[in-house]
Amino acid sequence: MEDPLKPTDTNDPEYFHKVVDCQFACPAHTPVPEYIRLIAQERYTDAYMINWESNVFPGVLGRTCDRPCEPACRRGRVEEEPVAICRLKRVAADFKGDVKGLMPGAGPKNGKKIALIGGGPASLTVARDLAPLGYEMHLFDAQEKGGGFMRSEIPTFRLPVEVLDEEVNYVLDMGVHAHFNTYVDSLQSVLDKDYDAVFVGCGAPRGRDLPNLPGRTEAGANIHIGLDWLASVAFDHIKSIGKRVIVLGGGNTAMDCCRTSRRLGGEDVKVIVRSPFEDMKASPWEKEDAIHEGIPILDNHVPKEFVHKDGKLVGMTFEKVEAQYDKDGKRSLVPTGEDLVHVACDDVLIAIGQENSFPWIEKSTGVRFTSWGTPIINDDETFQSTNKKVFFGGDAAFGPANIITAVAHGHKAAVSIDMYCRGLDPEVGRPDPHVTLVSQKMGIHEWSYDSIPVTDKREAVPLVDLEQALKSKTLEVELGFDAETAFVQAERCLNCDAQTVFTESACIECDACTDICPTSCISFVENAEEPELRQNLLVPADNAEQDLYVSGELPTGKVMVKDEDVCLHCGLCAERCPTAAWDMQKFYYTMAKAAPVLVEAAE
Amino acid sequence: MSYIKPKFRHPRLPANRLGFTVADYDGAISTLCAGCGHDSISAAIRNACFESSIPPHRIAKVSGIGCSSKMPTYFLGKSHGFNSVHGRMPSVATGASLANRDLTYIGVSGDGDTASIGMGQFIHLIRRNVNMTYIVANNGCYGLTKGQDSATADLGSVAKGGAVNPFEGIDLASLAILQGASFVARSFSGDKGQLEPLIRAAMAHKGFAFIDVVSPCVTFNNHVGSTKSYTETREHLDAMPLDFVPMRDEITTQYAEGTTQNVTLHDGSVIHLHKADSSYRTDDRRAAMDSVQQADEDGRILTGLLFLDPDSQDLNQSLNLATRPLNELGKDELCPGSKVLKSINEGLR
Numbered sequence: 001m002e003d004p005l006k007p008t009d010t011n012d013p014e015y016f017h018k019v020v021d022c023q024f025a026c027p028a029h030t031p032v033p034e035y036i037r038l039i040a041q042e043r044y045t046d047a048y049m050i051n052w053e054s055n056v057f058p059g060v061l062g063r064t065c066d067r068p069c070e071p072a073c074r075r076g077r078v079e080e081e082p083v084a085i086c087r088l089k090r091v092a093a094d095f096k097g098d099v100k101g102l103m104p105g106a107g108p109k110n111g112k113k114i115a116l117i118g119g120g121p122a123s124l125t126v127a128r129d130l131a132p133l134g135y136e137m138h139l140f141d142a143q144e145k146g147g148g149f150m151r152s153e154i155p156t157f158r159l160p161v162e163v164l165d166e167e168v169n170y171v172l173d174m175g176v177h178a179h180f181n182t183y184v185d186s187l188q189s190v191l192d193k194d195y196d197a198v199f200v201g202c203g204a205p206r207g208r209d210l211p212n213l214p215g216r217t218e219a220g221a222n223i224h225i226g227l228d229w230l231a232s233v234a235f236d237h238i239k240s241i242g243k244r245v246i247v248l249g250g251g252n253t254a255m256d257c258c259r260t261s262r263r264l265g266g267e268d269v270k271v272i273v274r275s276p277f278e279d280m281k282a283s284p285w286e287k288e289d290a291i292h293e294g295i296p297i298l299d300n301h302v303p304k305e306f307v308h309k310d311g312k313l314v315g316m317t318f319e320k321v322e323a324q325y326d327k328d329g330k331r332s333l334v335p336t337g338e339d340l341v342h343v344a345c346d347d348v349l350i351a352i353g354q355e356n357s358f359p360w361i362e363k364s365t366g367v368r369f370t371s372w373g374t375p376i377i378n379d380d381e382t383f384q385s386t387n388k389k390v391f392f393g394g395d396a397a398f399g400p401a402n403i404i405t406a407v408a409h410g411h412k413a414a415v416s417i418d419m420y421c422r423g424l425d426p427e428v429g430r431p432d433p434h435v436t437l438v439s440q441k442m443g444i445h446e447w448s449y450d451s452i453p454v455t456d457k458r459e460a461v462p463l464v465d466l467e468q469a470l471k472s473k474t475l476e477v478e479l480g481f482d483a484e485t486a487f488v489q490a491e492r493c494l495n496c497d498a499q500t501v502f503t504e505s506a507c508i509e510c511d512a513c514t515d516i517c518p519t520s521c522i523s524f525v526e527n528a529e530e531p532e533l534r535q536n537l538l539v540p541a542d543n544a545e546q547d548l549y550v551s552g553e554l555p556t557g558k559v560m561v562k563d564e565d566v567c568l569h570c571g572l573c574a575e576r577c578p579t580a581a582w583d584m585q586k587f588y589y590t591m592a593k594a595a596p597v598l599v600e601a602a603e
Numbered sequence: 604m605s606y607i608k609p610k611f612r613h614p615r616l617p618a619n620r621l622g623f624t625v626a627d628y629d630g631a632i633s634t635l636c637a638g639c640g641h642d643s644i645s646a647a648i649r650n651a652c653f654e655s656s657i658p659p660h661r662i663a664k665v666s667g668i669g670c671s672s673k674m675p676t677y678f679l680g681k682s683h684g685f686n687s688v689h690g691r692m693p694s695v696a697t698g699a700s701l702a703n704r705d706l707t708y709i710g711v712s713g714d715g716d717t718a719s720i721g722m723g724q725f726i727h728l729i730r731r732n733v734n735m736t737y738i739v740a741n742n743g744c745y746g747l748t749k750g751q752d753s754a755t756a757d758l759g760s761v762a763k764g765g766a767v768n769p770f771e772g773i774d775l776a777s778l779a780i781l782q783g784a785s786f787v788a789r790s791f792s793g794d795k796g797q798l799e800p801l802i803r804a805a806m807a808h809k810g811f812a813f814i815d816v817v818s819p820c821v822t823f824n825n826h827v828g829s830t831k832s833y834t835e836t837r838e839h840l841d842a843m844p845l846d847f848v849p850m851r852d853e854i855t856t857q858y859a860e861g862t863t864q865n866v867t868l869h870d871g872s873v874i875h876l877h878k879a880d881s882s883y884r885t886d887d888r889r890a891a892m893d894s895v896q897q898a899d900e901d902g903r904i905l906t907g908l909l910f911l912d913p914d915s916q917d918l919n920q921s922l923n924l925a926t927r928p929l930n931e932l933g934k935d936e937l938c939p940g941s942k943v944l945k946s947i948n949e950g951l952r
Contacts, residue, residue: 078611445605445637453609508833509793510638510821515646519613520625539613556837570609578638578821 004527007552007559010501013435016587018547019564020496022085025072027408029433029591030054031601032069032085033497037449038602039091040490042483046602047092049102053599054590055407056125056171057150059163062090063478064154066252066283066402074494077543078519078566081458084481084489091486093163099170104598106175110134112421115195117184120148121403122201122394124171125410126417129594131174133418138195139176142183144235146172149203149395150403152231153253155260156474187361187390197389197417200375201410204395206357210248210350215306219313223306226257226351233260233473242346244268246316248303249351250280255287257349258295263473270343271297272316274333276323289477292463293470302333304340306348315344354400365390374399382426383413391417411593418594431592436601440498440584441574447584449498451571454491498569498584502560504551506581509558513573513582514538519566522573527559537563608632620656620851628653630680634673640792640818640833641671641740645678647795648709648738651802652679655849662707663699667692667721670747670820671713671740679709690721693728697918700733703928704919707806708735715745718754718773729782729811734917736805736812739775740792742820743831750823761828774899776909779813780891785915786812787891789906791836792819797906800847800874804908807849809869810915817904841898843883843907846875868913876908885911 008015018024022032031050038047051058065086073082112135116123119141127137145151146168150159172178184190190198207227210216216223222242226249232238245266247258250273261269271290273280277299280287291297301318308314318341321333356373366387368376375392378384383391393409395401416426440448462479463469469477481489514522523537533548534541541548541563551560574582588601608629616624628649633642652662659681666672668689675684683706687695696710717725717739728737743756752760755775756768779787786808790798798816805812817836819825825832850871864876866885876885884890891910898905925932 077614452605452607453611455610508638508825510640510819510833511643511646511793511795512638515642516608516633518609518611520616521613539615539617542615566611566613568609568611570605572605572608572632575605576633576637576642578636578825 003529005530005533005548005550007504008547008549013433013589015547016437016499017433017589019499019567020587020589021072021074022069022083023497023589025068026055027068027405028055028411029408029589030069031497031588031590033493033495034588034601035092036083036085036088036490036493037495039088040450040487043602044092044095045097045099045102046599048096048099049599050602051089051092052099052103052170055404056128056410057121057167057403057407058089059093059167060150060159061404062086062088062093063159063163064150065089065404068404074496074566075492078453078494078568083492084458084461087461087478087481088486088490091481091483094480095483103170104132104174104595107132107134109136112136112196113138113194114417115190115193115198116140117187117190117198117200118148118202118394118396119143119146119178119180120201120203120394120406121150122396122406122410122413123148123199124168125407126199126201126393126414127176128171128174129411129414130418131171131176132595135421137176138179139172140179140182140184142181144180146178146180148201152234153227153256155230155256156234157259157263157469157472157477158256160474160476185360187365187367191365191387191389196421197391199413199417200390200392200396201394201406202396204354204356204400206355207350208353208355210303210352213303213306215308215313218311219306219308222313222346223348223350226253226349227354229349230256230260233264238264240265242266244345245270245347245349246343246345247271247349247351249273249353250275250282250299251351251353252282252286253354254349254351255282255290257351258290259293260473261347261349262293262295262470269295271295272301272303272318272343273297273299274302274321275331276300279323279331293466300333301341307342313345313348315342316348317342356396356399372399378427381412381430382416383409384416384420384426388420408591411591414594415592433592434590434597436588437499437501437585438601440586445575447498447571448586449495450491451495451498451569451584453494453568453570454488456488456492458492459485459489495569496567497587498571499587500549500562500567500569500573501583501585502549502551502562503581503583504554504560506579507551507554507560508579508581509554509556510578512576512578516572516576518570518572519568521563521565521567523561523563524554524558525561526557527553533561534563537561539563541565606632619653621658623653623656623659625650625653627681628659628679630678631676633677635670635677636746636822638821639670640742640816640821641674642677643792643795644711644738644740644798644816644818645674647792647798648802649678650795651799651806654799655803655806657707657806661705662709664709664711665692665696665699666711667713667716669713669716669745670742671711672716674711674740675709690716690719690724692716693721693724693733696735697728697731697733700735700918701924703930704734704924704926705928708733709806710735710737712737712739714739714741714743714753714755714775718775726778726782729779729784729813731918732785732810732915732921734810734919736802736814738802738814738816740818741775741815741831742818742824743772743829744820744824746820746823750820757830760830761826763823763826763829774895776813776815777892777895779815780888780895780910784813784910785810785912787910788812788814788908789816789904790814791817791840791842791904791906793833793837794840794842794906797842797844800845801908803847803849804845804868804872804874807847807868807870807872808911808913810912810917817906836904839902839904841903841905843905844877845908846877848873848875866908866911866913874908874911885909
């Protein structure tokens with residue numbers, strides 16, 4: 001035995017954090033199980049505030065989040081479907097009471113001024129975190145209202161304006177000086193003013209085009225860049241589209257474009273994408289929503305030409321391809337040799353990606369860029385650029401991502417800005433996450449949470465009638481869960497934050513835990529090197545992404561090894577333990593923020 | 604307290620030859636004290652039946668009264684079971700075994716159920732060599748009535764209340780060897796590595812197979828001064844490890860010469876007994892008695908397969924009974940009619 005595993009250091013908060021798969025996967029590390037339990041207890045306001053502290057836009061995200069938490073959810077490994085985390089978040093937002101009084105206000109002025117360029121989720125998060133500390137926040141945005149892409153790119157039938165306004169205003173109401181309808185065309189001019197730091201959260205605003213495709217110029221009047229078109233729709237500058245629409249692209253923007261087209265007069269709307277259906281970037285549920293609205297998705301079609309007649313677009317031709325993958329999994333799209341496909345249309349929306357664009361940042365500012373056009377940033381903790389006074393976050397930092405990532409950037413950048421303004425190096429001595437670990441024992445064999453998992457299946461959110469939905473640009477398609485469904489769905493959560501904490505000095509090696517464990521997670525074996533140890537367990541621990549929890553040596557010379565992979569957190573190991581060597585302890589973790597901790601773990 | 608076990612199991616649970624997972628051999632959730640040795644025995648029985656690929660519906664569990672005798676509820680939920688009167692499980696087991704010789708019988712009893720109230724029945728079960736596995740969960744006390752000394756409590760063992768036991772305990776394994784049992788073993792609930800192959804071998808054995816399992820009472824007999832606590836048992840354990848290889852499996856493992864003794868059972872299964880530098884012989888009844896006595900004198904708890912006669916005659920053979928279960932015999936076979944009676948009578952004239 002050359003290198004047996006060392007006992008797991010559970011004092012490192014990242015160990016237990018990783019066990020809470022959903023929270024670990026969330027860029028902003030929202031304490032998911034905690035708020036889901038509160039929803040089951042009908043404590044919607046508390047559930048909302050836990051969300052709000054972590055992700056600032058629970059109502060928005062409960063409808064639009066990319067949900068990195070759901071593929072990570074342990075429930076998806078134990079049965080088929082993960083917990084409906086995203087839509088439960090919406091439940092908290094839908095049913096909450098008045099939360100205004102629970103929000104922090106602007107702190108006593110500390111004399112420092114911060115400029116925020118762009119009014120999207122990253123900037124608003126920075127404002128949320130710094131305003132309570134007394135910073136004077138100045139937010140600049142070219143749009144007439146705050147929210148950035150949340151407002152201009154997400155159609156109102158997915159995200160009602162009132163929901164967005166409410167959550168944007170919670171931040172703006174913290175004494176933020178908002179300068180709307182103000183396009184910043186020079187970073188230098190901002191730096192020349194007396195701001196102590198500048199945060200750039202302007203997104204990745206440039207939609208990709210197909211400038212070299214034949215006919216692009218001639219038929220230009222009916223060819224639109226998806227991003228710009230969605231924004232024009234959002235601000236009512238565009239109110240209609242032709243009957244036959246082609247949407248090029250396979251991402252979520254393409255899905256928003258096609259569904260919006262259906263509501264603006266498009267009757268025959270098609271999404272046409274180069275890649276195979278499975279490889280499309282759009283979230284699976286967004287593809288489903290589009291198909292549900294009668295929008296076919298033609299995959300493996302590469303655009304060749306905009307066909308025009310008498311200066312007017314009449315259709316497009318495509319080459320059919322098939323995807324071939326080499327041994328490294330690298331994809332190439334190989335033409336099938338079939339005839340070109342002609343698709344007639346009145347309008348084309350190009351939604352094939354977006355990129356960063358900083359024409360307004362001068363060389364003189366000292367802000368340098370990578371060859372991909374993104375700013376050179378210290379790392380993904382500090383978000384400090386090559387000008388130490390300038391910080392980036394959201395899509396502006398590393399290119400297009402999503403709202404929850406922008407929020408996470410905002411939290412981290414706010415910490416950096418606060419440190420920088422206090423004369424500290426943002427790279428050194430950053431604050432620790434806020435962590436508590438508390439036993440959930442209520443009685444001899446009783447826990448504070450519903451420990452035995454239910455077998456209810458995941459349910460889809462009900463939708464409004466399709467015909468009605470397609471008639472309105474603003475009618476929200478998803479109805480949200482009612483309280484009863486929300487309870488059942490909330491109870492599906494396995495409470496992965498109820499950690500199985502093992503105290504080896506108390507263990508008498510009676511095997512009670514390993515005998516009772518429904519998912520055979522716990523083994524008492526001789527220690528070994530990790531690959532060997534993983535094979536020696538009751539069921540081999542083949543999911544290498546999940547850690548092993550290893551104890552020190554027990555009196556018989558064996559060690560306790562728990563494979564975290566499919567632990568149900570049912571607490572039976574602790575119930576059957578005669579010496580309380582196992583205990584179920586609630587692990588509450590929130591990422592470090594500049595603002596003081598607002599919400600503690602629920603009692 | 605949780606009274607149901609979650610429905611979910613590990614999605615990659617291995618399956619046995621029949622396609623069952625170990626979960627198919629589970630019973631209800633235990634209501635015994637947390638940490639009870641008996642639960643480990645339940646798990647060992649479950650694992651043994653799974654490993655040996657015995658169809659759950661071909662097993663019958665029989666028991667008497669006591670903590671031990673509650674155990675059959677907690678394993679093999681899809682098998683037959685009979686929870687009988689205190690100390691009277693042997694009668695039920697004998698009858699069942701005669702009525703249906705094709706089932707695998709697992710009797711679970713305790714030190715009270717066997718060594719006190721059931722002693723009279725137990726001894727005859729041995730004498731008749733009923734084809735069954737008989738497991739005693741032996742904790743040396745009456746856990747169900749708050750821990751009074753039982754008949755197997757060791758001399759000098761201190762009860763939880765402080766009283767020192769003035770009597771010599773009954774050693775059920777010695778008794779079984781002396782009485783002529785064809786398979787006698789002893790084990791420890793905390794040593795599944797040994798207990799599971801022993802149970803598998805016992806179930807494969809044709810005849811009466813007895814396993815005395817030291818099974819600490821975590822509530823009333825797990826303190827300093829008790830000779831049957833987890834700590835005391837581990838400290839004095841002298842375990843003879845073994846492997847069980849069923850008839851259908853090829854023997855692939857190689858052992859160093861002189862360290863392993865192989866015993867072939869009636870059905871062709873093989874037991875490998877490992878004991879470095881040992882002259883222990885499982886086929887010598889008198890030597891087995893000696894070894895157990897010697898270990899006792901040395902303060903060692905000798906565990907493992909103590910004695911085995913693989914070719915003994917079980918009750919069905921001794922009585923020359925029908926080779927098929929009664930429930931498979933038709934009316935004509937059970938009631939051959941007056942013609943046959945007449946012919947018998949003719950033969951006796």
